Every structure is written in structure tokens, then in C-alpha cells.
Amino acid sequence: MxxxxxxxxxxxxxxxxxxxxxxxxxxxxxxxNRPQWGEQLDNIVVDRASVESAINKTEVVINQLAQEAVNHPNLTTLREQLAKLTLELDRREIQVAVTGGKSVGKSTVIQILKNVETLSTTSLQYTETAPLFAGLSENSDAVALSELQKFDFVLFLTNGDLTDSEFQVLQQLKAEKQSTLLVFNKQDQYQLDERGTILQSLKQRISGNVVATSASPLPVKVRKHEPDGTVQEWMEQPKPDVQQLTQQLEEVLAQQGQQLVCTTTMRKVLLLKAEAKNCLNSIRRDRSTPIIEQNQWIAAAAAFAxxxxxxxxxxxxxxxxxxxxxxxxxxxxxxxxxxxxxxxxxxxxxxxxxxxxxxxxxxxxxxxxxxxxxxxxxxxxxxxxxxxxxxxxxxxxxxxxxxxxxxxxxxxxxxxxxxxxxxxxxxxxxxxxxxxxxxxxxxxxxxxxxxxxxxxxx
Known part of the structure; x- marks a missing residue:
């Protein structure tokens, strides 16, 4: 070798x-230097004051970068992003991501929620993410998880008991302090006793709140016996059952709306700060290398002699x-x-x-x-x-x-x-x-x- x-x-x-x-x-x-949102948010009480403080600290880093590298190519972009974050705190819309694996009903859930009367006048905005666990590339799920950090609230859909991959994603979202609600969709495809068993299992595994829905229930056969002894049968489409989910969203909006915006903004601020510090550290590493090399050869010559x-x-x-x-x-x-x-x-x-x-x-x-x-x-x-x-x-x-x-x-x-x-x-x-x-x-x-x-x- x-x-x-x-x-x-x-x-x-x-x-x-x-x-x-x-x-x-x-x-x-x-x-x-790859930002790890959850670690940075640990033990931080997120409110408007703490976010404004984080914005000020980020500005200090960007200004320091400007002093040490006046013509740094990222300076303009960093300052523009910082200005947007200051306005972000006054945002009224709650950004909701609807995510999960393939064929769990993401599009249907969004369509139903948009037509719910009690939610139609609120400032909830829904975004469907690309399916998780699709195996499109080695880092596709990592990219998707990174995108979820930009949302205030996440609806994570599953159509049965959690797979190990789903459980790991939920644990990661929890570690990163991402507000998430697990939605057991398509419950109508199970018998009543099975529904209860799955719902209980989900609650135990994530140690949190879970809601059950049927956004697009399967048609059911209806049979009617007439007085003359004849029997009529037809298929009937049940109404969507999203009552638990609707109730949860209403409570979230009423009780946590501003808090969610602050937490999301804080994550974005910390990410921007990490990006700015990466740029600054890169400049400093370039200045540190000659010092380290000079001292290493001085030490070598002294010890050799x-x-x-x-x-x-x-x-x-x-x-x-x-x-x-x-x-x-x-x-x-x-x-x-x-x-x-x-x-x-x-x-x-x-x-x-x-x-x-x-x-x-x-x-x-x-x-x-x-x-x-x-x-x-x-x-x-x-x-x-x-x-x-x-x-x-x-x-x-x-x-x-x-x-x-x-x-x-x-x-x-x-x-x-x-x-x-x-x-x-x-x-x-x-x-x-x-x-x-x-x-x-x-x-x-x-x-x-x-x-x-x-x-x-x-």
C-alpha cells in the first residue's frame, strides 16, 4: 500500500x-457545519423576543463576514434573507405540510380540509410534499425532511400501523421540535375492532396525539327490503370523516398560531446564522492554515535538531x-x-x-x-x-x-x-x-x- x-x-x-x-x-x-435544527433549538424558549435576539446575533455574524471578506459572493443573499426573516414574524398564515408515503391520501385530505366550512375562513395554507420512502435517490427523504422544517405544522399521514421507516421520521421530527400530528387515514378499510387496535398502537408508539380519518371512504353496499318481499341493493358513498382532524386544526390555530410562526422563524434564523458562520469560518480557515503549517515545521526542525x-x-x-x-x-x-x-x-x-x-x-x-x-x-x-x-x-x-x-x-x-x-x-x-x-x-x-x-x- x-x-x-x-x-x-x-x-x-x-x-x-x-x-x-x-x-x-x-x-x-x-x-x-450541516445545520442540525433540533440540537440548536434544544432548551430554547421560543417567543418573539428570543427570535428577535437570534436575528440580531445572525446580523452580527453577517456584519463580521462583511468586515473580514468585503467582496464575499454570499453577502448580498445573506442580507436579503435576513431582511425577509424580520418580516416573517408578522406573518398571519399558518403553513401546513401534508406528508407521508405513497397512496396515503395526501391530496384528498387537503381537498377535504379546504372545503371544511369552519376552516375555510382561516389562514391555513396546505402544501403536499413529495411521497416519502419512494426510493427516488439515496438522499431524497433527507431532502424532504429538510423541506419540512420550513413549515409551521406537519400532518403526517399513514394508512395503518407504523412501519419502521415512518417511526424513524416521526422521531426525527420530534427531536427537531417540529409540530406534528399523526393522522391515521383510511380507517374505513379496517374492521371496527382492528381500527381500535391500530389507533391504540399508534398512540403508544409515538407517545402523542393521533387522529383517525376517512378522507375518501370506500363505497358501502346498502340493502333495502321492500314490503312486497323484494330486496333492492345499491352502492352508496359515505361522507368523509375528518371531524377529529378538523377539531385539532382549529385548536392549533386558536392556541398555538403565533407560537408556531415564531418557532418556524427561529429555525430559519438559526439555519441562516449557520450558513453565514460557515462562510466566515471558511475565510478564517484559509487564514489559519499558514499559521498551523509554519508552526508545525518550526516544531519539526527544533525536535529534529x-x-x-x-x-x-x-x-x-x-x-x-x-x-x-x-x-x-x-x-x-x-x-x-x-x-x-x-x-x-x-x-x-x-x-x-x-x-x-x-x-x-x-x-x-x-x-x-x-x-x-x-x-x-x-x-x-x-x-x-x-x-x-x-x-x-x-x-x-x-x-x-x-x-x-x-x-x-x-x-x-x-x-x-x-x-x-x-x-x-x-x-x-x-x-x-x-x-x-x-x-x-x-x-x-x-x-x-x-x-x-x-x-x-x-
Missing amino acids: LDSWHDSIVQVGEFALLSALAVGGGFWLLQK NPIPALDILATAAINAQMVMDLGNIYQQKISLEQAQQVAGTMGSLMLKLGLVELSTRAVTGILKTNAVTFVAGGMVEGVSAAYLTRLAGLSLVEYFEQQEIALETGNGLNLEKLRQVLQTVFQQNQKLAVLEAFVKQGVKRLLPEAKPVGVVG
């Missing part, structure tokens, strides 16, 4: 190698307080030199406790052994390991700072548990063989310019 990888990377220049490392080390940073085999010393040497301060400044985290030294010491201790120093050194040693010349060079393992650990520390700080809303005012402001999780994630992502070997090769080139490439036995 090492030999085959060498054949590929020997044709790549230094800049391309560093770019590949940036992708390998930073790709995981992009994954977290003065080998430091002790793991605790190696961990301490890899995390420079100045790098902490420089990265903190990029992310508007006001950190003094004393605080930066405390952060560096804390990260060194964490890397030792998590076993990252030992594991990294072993991995570097294993790759260097493929080349006898570079392996026996004094301090090579320590030099490359110091550079690698410095990179891990830098990427971890970048990730940690991206999650901060306010500046660290004291050294004690560091969230050790969060930092521990970040370190582990960064380490796992950068342990991929291709990424690690490319880094080792680059380190060898820096420390021994005349050495043969890693992966070629001399």
Missing part, C-alpha cells in the same frame, strides 16, 4: 501535497502558546499570553492522557521504517512526530474556536470535555494512511532534503 501510494504522490508538488493534507485534515470540519524522546516533552513542545494566540485572534477569541500558555499546557496533557502522542509516534515510526536511510537519521521520528502533533493541535483549536460564541476571557474558560472530543475527532480523521504518509513524506523532505522518498527502500 505504501509503495503504491508513493507512486502517486511523487508526481505531486509541495503545494499540492499541503492542499491534500488540508483537505484530509479539514474535511471533517465541513461535516459539522535536539531529539526529545520523552513523550511528555514532545507533547509540550508541539503546542506553541504563540500559535494559540494567533489562531485565537483570527477567531476573535481574546487570549493573553498567560492564558495561551495555560491552553497549550492543557492540550499537551490531554494529548498524553488520550494516548495520541504515543499512537502518532508509532504511526510515524512505522512509515519511516520503509526507508532505512530516513529512519536511522537522528531525530527524524521526533521531528516528524512534533510536526504532526502540532498540526493536530492547530486543527483542534480551529474547530474549537469555530464553536465559540464569545471570547475566552480567562484560561478557565476552556471547555475541557469539548476540547477532548475535538482532539479525538481530529486525530481519527488524520490517521488515514494516505493522509499520514503524505505528511510524513513532506516532513522528511523538509528535514532531509537529500533523502530518498518515504516508501522507497534504499
Whole structure:
């Protein structure tokens, strides 16, 4: 594997190698930036004041982006969306999504509800979504769920007991604080005792309210016995039965109308804020990369010139307080030199406790052994390991700072548990063989310019 990888990377220049490392080390940073609405709404009391506060915080992020990247291509769109959200709070219409799998009666339910007299004068607006679980593409259901976040209320239709897929979607909507009502449609297709059993099962599984409807009942046979003994039979179309559903919608509109609008607006605001912060973080990551790379090669040269085999010393040497301060400044985290030294010491201790120093050194040693010349060079393992650990520390700080809303005012402001999780994630992502070997090769080139490439036995 090492030999085959060498054949590929020997044709790549230094800049391309560093770019590949940036992708390998930073790709995981992009994954977290996919907004997760439910997590963001947890423990938030949503009212008009809290939404307005969230809008103001989003404006701060957008303004910060404008300061750091005056000509950013997304600025105009972000500001336009923010202006619309301010007006969104005064919206009177309640947007209702009607969703579910295939053939559950979505279109019919909407048609019936529009003709219900008690609802016809209200501000309910219905939208039918594309069928869930249709298998159109791998992410079609994910896209559909994302679209549901834009609605104030969701009617989730099923025509029987829940399948596992339906249950999972309902659980996700619940986790994301999406107001949802489960509708057991087409109940007329079951016997009376079966209807009760299914309805009870639905209520138990979702631990919530469920209504039963028959939006388009099946025709029933009517038989009439005449006095002369003859019997007449004909098919009769029963009237739709949506009374429970109508009653629920009336209550929702009367009691929760404004609350629903606020919650939906809050979700949109948080999504916009995440989008703006993604843009801002992208700019900052571009500014952070040269700082991390500069410090990693400084650490490599120092350790190579003065080998430091002790793991605790190696961990301490890899995390420079100045790098902490420089990265903190990029992310508007006001950190003094004393605080930066405390952060560096804390990260060194964490890397030792998590076993990252030992594991990294072993991995570097294993790759260097493929080349006898570079392996026996004094301090090579320590030099490359110091550079690698410095990179891990830098990427971890970048990730940690991206999650901060306010500046660290004291050294004690560091969230050790969060930092521990970040370190582990960064380490796992950068342990991929291709990424690690490319880094080792680059380190060898820096420390021994005349050495043969890693992966070629001399």
C-alpha cells in the first residue's frame, strides 16, 4: 500500500501535497457545519423576543463576514434573507405540510380540509410534499425532511400501523421540535375492532396525539327490503370523516398560531446564522492554515535538531502558546499570553492522557521504517512526530474556536470535555494512511532534503 501510494504522490508538488493534507485534515470540519435544527433549538424558549435576539446575533455574524471578506459572493443573499426573516414574524398564515408515503391520501385530505366550512375562513395554507420512502435517490427523504422544517405544522399521514421507516421520521421530527400530528387515514378499510387496535398502537408508539380519518371512504353496499318481499341493493358513498382532524386544526390555530410562526422563524434564523458562520469560518480557515503549517515545521526542525524522546516533552513542545494566540485572534477569541500558555499546557496533557502522542509516534515510526536511510537519521521520528502533533493541535483549536460564541476571557474558560472530543475527532480523521504518509513524506523532505522518498527502500 505504501509503495503504491508513493507512486502517486511523487508526481505531486509541495503545494499540492499541503492542499491534500488540508483537505484530509479539514474535511471533517465541513461535516459539522450541516445545520442540525433540533440540537440548536434544544432548551430554547421560543417567543418573539428570543427570535428577535437570534436575528440580531445572525446580523452580527453577517456584519463580521462583511468586515473580514468585503467582496464575499454570499453577502448580498445573506442580507436579503435576513431582511425577509424580520418580516416573517408578522406573518398571519399558518403553513401546513401534508406528508407521508405513497397512496396515503395526501391530496384528498387537503381537498377535504379546504372545503371544511369552519376552516375555510382561516389562514391555513396546505402544501403536499413529495411521497416519502419512494426510493427516488439515496438522499431524497433527507431532502424532504429538510423541506419540512420550513413549515409551521406537519400532518403526517399513514394508512395503518407504523412501519419502521415512518417511526424513524416521526422521531426525527420530534427531536427537531417540529409540530406534528399523526393522522391515521383510511380507517374505513379496517374492521371496527382492528381500527381500535391500530389507533391504540399508534398512540403508544409515538407517545402523542393521533387522529383517525376517512378522507375518501370506500363505497358501502346498502340493502333495502321492500314490503312486497323484494330486496333492492345499491352502492352508496359515505361522507368523509375528518371531524377529529378538523377539531385539532382549529385548536392549533386558536392556541398555538403565533407560537408556531415564531418557532418556524427561529429555525430559519438559526439555519441562516449557520450558513453565514460557515462562510466566515471558511475565510478564517484559509487564514489559519499558514499559521498551523509554519508552526508545525518550526516544531519539526527544533525536535529534529535536539531529539526529545520523552513523550511528555514532545507533547509540550508541539503546542506553541504563540500559535494559540494567533489562531485565537483570527477567531476573535481574546487570549493573553498567560492564558495561551495555560491552553497549550492543557492540550499537551490531554494529548498524553488520550494516548495520541504515543499512537502518532508509532504511526510515524512505522512509515519511516520503509526507508532505512530516513529512519536511522537522528531525530527524524521526533521531528516528524512534533510536526504532526502540532498540526493536530492547530486543527483542534480551529474547530474549537469555530464553536465559540464569545471570547475566552480567562484560561478557565476552556471547555475541557469539548476540547477532548475535538482532539479525538481530529486525530481519527488524520490517521488515514494516505493522509499520514503524505505528511510524513513532506516532513522528511523538509528535514532531509537529500533523502530518498518515504516508501522507497534504499
